[in-house]
Amino acid sequence: MYALVDGNNFYVSCERVFRPSLEGIPVVVLSNNDGCAIARSNEAKALGIAMGAPWFQIKHLAEQSGLVALSANFELYGDMSDRMMSLAAGLGHAQEIYSIDESFVELSGIRGDLVERAHKVRSRILQWVGIPCCVGIGSTKTLAKLANHIGKTAERKPGSYPSHLAQVCNLAAMSPEERDSIFAATAVQEVWGVGRQISKQLQAGGIQTVKDLIRLDPATIRSHWSVVLERTVRELQGTPCIDLEHNPAPKKEIATTRSFGRPVLELHQLAEAVTDFASRAAEKLRKQSGMANQVLVYIRTSPFRPDPQYSRSITTPLRRPSADTACIAKAALDGLQRIFQPGFKYAKAGVMLLDLQHEGQQQCELDLEGDSQKDRSTLMTALDGLNQRYGKGTLHMASAGVEGSKRVWSMKQERRTPRYTTSWEDLPVAKA
DNA sequence: TCTGGGGTCCTAGGACCC
DNA sequence: TCTGGGGTCCTAGGACCC
Numbered sequence: 001m002y003a004l005v006d007g008n009n010f011y012v013s014c015e016r017v018f019r020p021s022l023e024g025i026p027v028v029v030l031s032n033n034d035g036c037a038i039a040r041s042n043e044a045k046a047l048g049i050a051m052g053a054p055w056f057q058i059k060h061l062a063e064q065s066g067l068v069a070l071s072a073n074f075e076l077y078g079d080m081s082d083r084m085m086s087l088a089a090g091l092g093h094a095q096e097i098y099s100i101d102e103s104f105v106e107l108s109g110i111r112g113d114l115v116e117r118a119h120k121v122r123s124r125i126l127q128w129v130g131i132p133c134c135v136g137i138g139s140t141k142t143l144a145k146l147a148n149h150i151g152k153t154a155e156r157k158p159g160s161y162p163s164h165l166a167q168v169c170n171l172a173a174m175s176p177e178e179r180d181s182i183f184a185a186t187a188v189q190e191v192w193g194v195g196r197q198i199s200k201q202l203q204a205g206g207i208q209t210v211k212d213l214i215r216l217d218p219a220t221i222r223s224h225w226s227v228v229l230e231r232t233v234r235e236l237q238g239t240p241c242i243d244l245e246h247n248p249a250p251k252k253e254i255a256t257t258r259s260f261g262r263p264v265l266e267l268h269q270l271a272e273a274v275t276d277f278a279s280r281a282a283e284k285l286r287k288q289s290g291m292a293n294q295v296l297v298y299i300r301t302s303p304f305r306p307d308p309q310y311s312r313s314i315t316t317p318l319r320r321p322s323a324d325t326a327c328i329a330k331a332a333l334d335g336l337q338r339i340f341q342p343g344f345k346y347a348k349a350g351v352m353l354l355d356l357q358h359e360g361q362q363q364c365e366l367d368l369e370g371d372s373q374k375d376r377s378t379l380m381t382a383l384d385g386l387n388q389r390y391g392k393g394t395l396h397m398a399s400a401g402v403e404g405s406k407r408v409w410s411m412k413q414e415r416r417t418p419r420y421t422t423s424w425e426d427l428p429v430a431k432a
Numbered sequence: 433t434c435t436g437g438g439g440t441c442c443t444a445g446g447a448c449c450c
Numbered sequence: 451t452c453t454g455g456g457g458t459c460c461t462a463g464g465a466c467c468c
Binding site for chain 2: 030031032033034035036038052053054055056057059072226227228251252253254255256257258259262302303304347348350352
């Protein structure tokens with residue numbers, strides 16, 4: 001038995017904790033570059049703002065309907081997330097943190113009324129952290145996710161589902177008849193693992209609701225679609241196929257990619273950006289004690305512009321596995337040289353570290369540069385320490401350019417709120 | 433003027449091998 | 451007329467997730 005604890009409109013809820021005046025009004029949180037809406041309050045959803053809606057298309061709602069837009073403040077959200085997760089863990093014996101606002105909790109061996117217990121945890125999170133959340137309970141992770149969706153929808157849209165399911169919904173405690181009628185009222189695209197493409201295909205075959213989907217034979221699903229969808233259907237039928245991940249697996253790839261604040265035309269500007277991305281990626285890699293064997297770099301124009309399009313990536317193998325910023329940046333820059341074409345307005349670039357391994361797995365080879373490698377690794381540790389202590393970018397590669405107006409590629413972020421919980425300067429001040 | 437970032441898994445197809 | 455079969459590895463791309 002699993003529970004899924006999921007913060008409501010998480011980023012917006014984080015902002016509201018520190019600005020209660022945002023309560024009750026339409027609020028969106030914008031992606032980098034203030035590009036599009038990545039979180040919406042219920043009031044914003046009611047205005048018809050879609051997930052991912054570009055800001056310039058909904059801007060007029062600020063005047064028309066009092067919509068408030070904020071730049072994303074991921075430092076704040078990450079910290080609020082930690083607080084929420086530690087309370088959610090109390091629901092059961094094991095927890096898997098699935099995303100910044102969601103965690104699965106294993107409920108087996110928990111006695112007593114699960115719904116009552118979930119309500120208690122929910123109010124504790126609301127009271128101690130300030131984040132409203134919903135809890136879904138089911139015999140598989142996919143059913144717990146679905147239950148969570150039902151709990152949220154029942155709360156947000158009265159009349160959509162029976163009102164006693166709002167906030168906490170336990171699918172496992174329902175009669176078959178009640179479950180059936182709820183599945184019949186739920187569209188296939190609400191299921192975890194069924195996205196736009198697959199739901200379109202299912203609907204074309206007359207499969208509209210969860211009730212329709214659950215009746216299908218897994219073998220048919222597999223031959224018509226894939227093993228992935230087959231697993232999803234089995235999970236909906238109550239057969240667990242996806243286990244709780246107990247210890248977070250190390251990442252298999254690490255990426256740093258950004259859209260630019262404005263179009264970039266020159267190679268040397270791309271090189272600055274790519275150096276910066278490579279440094280950030282290498283830093284993440286060292287944080288998980290990993291080494292990379294390959295470095296991928298890509299550049300592309302904006303698919304939304306009518307301009308000539310260009311998009312290319314290239315993978316450069318490293319001579320030996322490495323987590324060294326200079327070594328990774330060099331590989332990325334070598335790749336960039338080879339794929340760059342002049343005459344395009346570049347909108348985005350990225351660096352990905354692939355084929356990762358743990359630093360302990362390094363092959364023992366006869367190596368005349370052994371000592372200098374040790375020195376490099378000490379230097380990297382010092383670099384990370386200084387950047388951690390004095391702020392990101394205190395020390396960086398010379399080719400990454402300097403902060404400020406010279407970096408034409410840096411992103412726009414004009415609506416960020418203070419880092420209330422992670423920066424002393426931004427600590428809220430209580431006034432008497 | 434203006435459209436995010438970071439992941440995972442699976443599949444198809446090509447190259448290569450015996 | 452007619453051109454094997456099976457395996458592995460790699461890459462690109464699709465689909466999904468939040």
